[in-house]
């Protein structure tokens with residue numbers, strides 16, 4: 099058992115840390131988040147942050163050097179996530195491009211596709227979104243109805259996508275469409291298209307979440323056009339592409355766990371600073387009990403992650419344990435913010451500029467509900483854990 | 497980064513597992529319930545031969561000088577088999593405090609025999625109708641020349657009627673918050689000791705109430721400094737709780753395994769019950785509890801071995817979480833087994849009772865949470 103990092107890894111960390119100190123937007127490290135989501139320039143700001151990352155060679159460290167990456171090891175990726183959380187770095191606008199589409203293209207894309215997309219994913223010039231979910235297909239993606247029909251030398255796409263994160267700022271979409279439906283196996287007959295969002299047949303409409311923010315969208319496809327060259331993998335074999343893509347998204351959960359660790363520290367600070375009837379919240383015996391419980395389970399989930407990471411490092415590829423990490427971090431994040439609001443007593447209902455402490459707690463509480471739904475719901479994660487780790491029988495209907 | 501037990505530690509686990517498989521795992525505890533200790537004695541001797549009792553005794557005193565992490569697989573396997581006895585108190589408590597605070601004479605007297613399996617130790621702390629507050633210690637030891645004279649009653653002493661030596665918490669001076677308490681090594685052959693067996697609902701455990709009447713013991717039997725016993729006890733409890741975490745994880749592991757197995761073979765409404773999500777997700781909740789418990793336990797024992805800053809918080813918080821999780825999953829396993837779950841025949845009940853037995857052993861969940869909060873400087 100050994101929690102230390104190698105010399106090479108420590109070197110990587112310190113180099114990245116100094117790079118961040120020099121390159122983060124002005125005032126960022128002092129906690130002055132120079133720009134907020136309400137600001138119209140927010141998305142441009144994120145694009146320029148990605149450009150900065152690219153110029154420093156830190157946009158996509160896990161990619162092969164040949165494509166502009168650093169061939170980073172899994173441990174270096176973990177360190178990268180830790181340092182980004184530590185510096186509270188701006189959100190990565192092209193998460194889908196960097197962590198999902200890019201590596202998949204590098205693995206199974208054609209030379210032409212690599213030529214066309216890779217560089218622009220790195221620079222942030224082309225932002226990607228993921229077009230999977232539809233009104234009638236969420237947990238069960240085999241139910242997608244968006245269709246692509248071959249017409250002469252191009253494909254005509256019709257249907258509707260929903261919950262498309264970044265859809266309103268994206269230039270490209272990694273889109274699932276049905277290309278044939280006759281087979282008994284429902285996951286056959288799906289094809290992945292690389293679709294241009296800036297075309298007449300694509301219309302994006304905002305969806306406002308309960309926190310008042312706009313992160314995701316509906317995307318309507320009315321005779322949208324794609325060519326053969328825009329297909330990744332084989333026609334009708336999109337499921338394999340999706341699986342390949344999943345294997346590349348290696349450290350996102352780690353990032354969420356490090357974030358939770360930071361958020362919990364913020365909560366401890368809050369309970370020290372906020373007083374009720376002249377006494378800091380953390381001095382209340384009930385608060386102490388509950389806070390230790392949350393502390394313990396957050397530590398536990400992070401330690402689970404390290405244990406699973408060890409397994410992945412030894413085995414060479416990730417397994418179903420990732421579902422447990424995802425389940426735990428998302429459920430716990432919800433609980434931590436729920437408690438943060440509850441702690442503020444009835445003043446917890448105060449919002450925005452009237453918030454008792456900082457509207458951050460109220461906003462994050464509302465925002466946290468998406469975590470146990472997006473990326474596969476908690477119930478679906480439990481099915482995976484049950485079937486793939488515990489060997490329980492598969493659900494009926496699947 | 498490597499957060500796993502070493503290959504040697506896992507190998508040692510496999511050999512203990514095999515050894516317990518050969519001796520029928522929980523059937524050893526079941527024999528004890530029936531009053532038959534033949535298999536327990538045999539297995540206990542076998543564990544000594546495998547080196548378990550001497551693992552953490554220093555080489556100078558005929559042990560192997562290994563660390564807390566090496567004990568993890570041992571205690572997990574003991575927990576899985578629900579082995580009765582005081583290996584927890586002997587290995588998890590007596591050895592580390594003897595090593596740290598014992599005089600040369602005390603070490604020489606006890607450690608080689610503990611390693612050889614010929615001395616069994618237990619902890620005598622609680623008193624009738626009292627809690628774990630240091631102020632409630634009422635057993636006294638008054639000085640008379642080079643001796644201490646002990647009077648009072650201790651309750652709920654594990655194996656109190658069969659162990660060789662009590663590590664006894666006594667008051668040697670007036671004081672508050674632990675001041676004036678001492679730990680005394682008291683061999684059971686000393687006269688003036690009356691033992692009353694206490695019935696425990698975890699029938700695999702043997703408990704006794706012990707009355708001390710003018711028991712004379714040499715001052716040289718005080719473990720650590722006189723009147724500072726509370727601090728020695730706290731140090732010992734860190735080790736004991738580290739070991740206890742592993743014991744509980746071992747039990748939890750077996751519960752999850754047997755429940756998942758049952759859910760794949762029991763058929764109702766034409767399908768294995770494990771296909772119903774109420775059952776399936778229930779077992780997943782048990783599994784996540786188990787894995788979280790295991791991670792916390794490994795870390796706690798690593799912290800113990802390497803003496804890192806967050807050692808206390810790691811151990812106390814693990815203890816609190818795992819105690820509750822053990823009860824939770826033991827209870828859930830009964831529900832998932834249906835009618836057979838509530839029978840004496842199935843092991844579910846044995847695990848539930850053991851989980852409950854540990855719940856408030858040497859401190860409650862609430863107390864360990866508060867200790868965690870203090871350790872974190874909250």
Ligand SMILES: Cc1cc2nc3c(=O)[nH]c(=O)nc-3n(C[C@H](O)[C@H](O)[C@H](O)COP(=O)(O)OP(=O)(O)OC[C@H]3O[C@@H](n4cnc5c(N)ncnc54)[C@H](O)[C@@H]3O)c2cc1C
Pocket residue numbers: 227228229230231232235236237238260261262263264314467468469471472473474475476477478481493773
């Ligand atoms: C913040 C956020 C961002 C998202 N971003 C994107 C994006 O960028 N691109 C994209 O394509 N999608 C995105 N999604 C969509 C997300 O993938 C889906 O919401 C998710 O897969 C669930 O699908 P659904 O909403 O249709 O719910 P449903 O599948 O209808 O589920 C409804 C309820 O039924 C339960 N359920 C469903 N199937 C089972 C089962 N087999 N067993 C037990 N319970 C079951 C679910 O757990 C849930 O509680 C995002 C969602 C969120 C919240």
